[in-house]
Amino acid sequence: MAEPPAVPPSRKESCGYYTGILDCPTIVGRSTIVYDNEVYEKLLDPVEKQAVVPLWNDSAGLLRRKIREAVKGVDWNAIDIFRCGSTSLGHCHLVRPVIPSVSVEPGSITWMSGRAVALKYRDILREHGIHDVEVEIKESRITQCCSSDQDQTESNRSTSKLEPRIPTHEEESFGRHNIQLSEFLGTKIASSQFPTREGTKGLYLQVRNTETVVALTSRHVVFGQEEENVDFCRDTNNTRRVIQPGNKTYQDTMENLHEAISWINSSLRCYKSPTEKQLEHEMHFEGQAREKPTAI
Template identity: 30%
Template sequence: MSMTEAAFHYAGLPSAPILVARSSTTPWKAPTGPEAYLRRKELRPVGNHALVELWEDNLALKIHALLENVMWTSTDIVCIGYTDELELSSAPPPPVILWIGVMPESLSSDDGFVVASKCKKLLEEHGINDVDVEIRESVVTRSESESAGPKFFSSTYSSDFADGIYTPLTTTLGFPISAQSTPRSQGTSGFFITEGSDTERLLLVTARHVIFTPDRDGNEHFEHSDNSDSEHRHNVTVFGNTGFERYLESIQTEIEGQTFMIKHQEGRIWMFGGKNDPLANKKRQKAQFALDEAKEAVEELKTFYQDVLTQWVTPESRVLGHVILSPPINVNVGSEGYTEDWAVIEVDASKVNSSNFSGNAIDLGNLISPDKFTNMMCPNPQNRHSFTYLYDHILRLKGTIPEDEMRHPTAFDQNGEPCLMVIKRGNATGVTVGHATNICSYVRYYNDGTRSSNEPSKEWTILPFDSKTGPFSGKGDSGSVIVDGRGRIGGLLIGGTGKHTQSLDLTYATPVDFLLRRMESRGLCKPNVNPVLAG
């Protein structure tokens, strides 16, 4: 295998990982000619395939046994195809790949080919003859980023001219959070719950590693009750220090952008001012309308900036609440074998109460137009009933996706294959749409090149929508809730894998029903994902 193939085999994928080896003998063709270009690839879910039922029924464990002496990071089952072919409705489905991630520079191409061949042979022994094996360099990472107060705004407080500016300070999900004790690390809020029908105390779920740093807390069980010493509260803030500074800068940038639009529209009005034909009048009217909107935006943003600067600037004013329960991060937990990485925060009533909270909701923003968003969520006309883009671009959440439906989706992609489209709003990459796979991945985490656990852990895997929209998640999105188009919660985002930690090819999440069962086993009373607060 040439160095060129190793470097460009996965062109188009978010992190473009390095190919180590593959079992397929089909020659890779480098681009040639005066207008040569690399053909881009995309990841797609597997859909209906015999491997789906065999994978978790001991076959994955046999593959892992073959990888005993390999520093592998993940075993994923995906389809990988060329973008130009996937866009054709008549194109055959892309090939199914057993995609093995290994630590960078830990496996030679020759040794990798031997490993890939053994895995391919094992698949064939189980009657799986149409799946190839590919090994790439890839690191699994947990996606936190480094980097009596005012009340949140309600979920309806938004603006059409400044997407995302107000959202972090509203009660819609996906706002950035940080432990007050480690303000340089920042992640994402997950989803609100209550205990049963309790309408007084609101709780927030996120990933543990977002608000606890393993090298500082020793990954020990944390619990704080009403009777605990207040000095030992583990406070959680909206934004870390660096994140808040960047937030202020983003408001200023938006003000500058709208100020430019004022000058631009004034120039257009002047340009059409001396003309009196119908077309010029129409353009002048449009420019005047845009000018009025820009002026209104500047005034609104300046007022908002001053409010944020005076009311939210100190870490104390941004305290959202405190952690009441968080077990140690653990892998291969219970009979399901998923990762346990969660924390529950009691939300301060001074920040969120019945006056500004109306349930779990995600602001879809306006960076993706309503028609495009609908087409992304409903790639097959049969699925049109599964998503409705509301006029206020707020997706209200209710209930959870049954685990059986995660494995056997009832919706279809553009090729008629079973497919579950999902959404998340994260602190790092904002609102994204992805394909949830119906076959779990297995992952292993490494710290400074040393494996942190001998046990692999199972994860629910999310693929990017396509090669043009970018990754589904990035560093800083950990803790985000992942939902389907009907507003049902599917899981909690805990990490992903890619050539490097900044850009992820695959996103990993823990199914929500598993999390709720674990919370209840740890003492929470009937965790309820449809919270209501008393008026």
């Protein structure tokens, strides 16, 4: 049965469809034609158990090969599978569906072309017995969160997407810099060979069947763009040292600590040496307390 035609989305839909997702990407294609035109906050969840997972995890399998062929003519930069749905527990869309997604360069594809890719992708899934998922195409741009080798300035500092939720100075005076010295995710790291080229520490992973815990980061943080893009396996005779934090963040942290120490010392001096005005104020209230008659 042929799919009914789908008209391009309204501006409200295309710009608000992914409300709540980081950077709110624009939707440029999908295999469904049903949309309730309602904008609500969405979030992404891991797929966990679903029939598509073992097929997708087989990197050399037929499914992955066919999907790559289906998007061959598209300027894509990522192919993902996740759950996407409402953030509200009381919302009618509580069950977050599994969404295979293709991310393309902004402005590189029309709605009709994007829909054609989504339908082709969905047909491949159905050939493999996956009948309960729909495909979406969205705009996305790859952003490297690694700083340059040169010292950064406020105008060109990297904007890490993995940074933890760090308190503001109003919420916690110096917590922002203290976090950089912790085991938290999203802290700044750098290769000891290029300490000014900072990147971000991602999630922790445990090596299968061992007690070894490793941290995930982008390849360019440790290797740099000038090195050949080939597989690298850990070798005790050829290790890459990583430091936390990198030079720029370390300098910022030290400056902040010096400011914190100065502020604390100043506060202590004020506490130990009250002014004459403060003493007079205290004596005034003490006098009032003595003159106040006792209630019967």
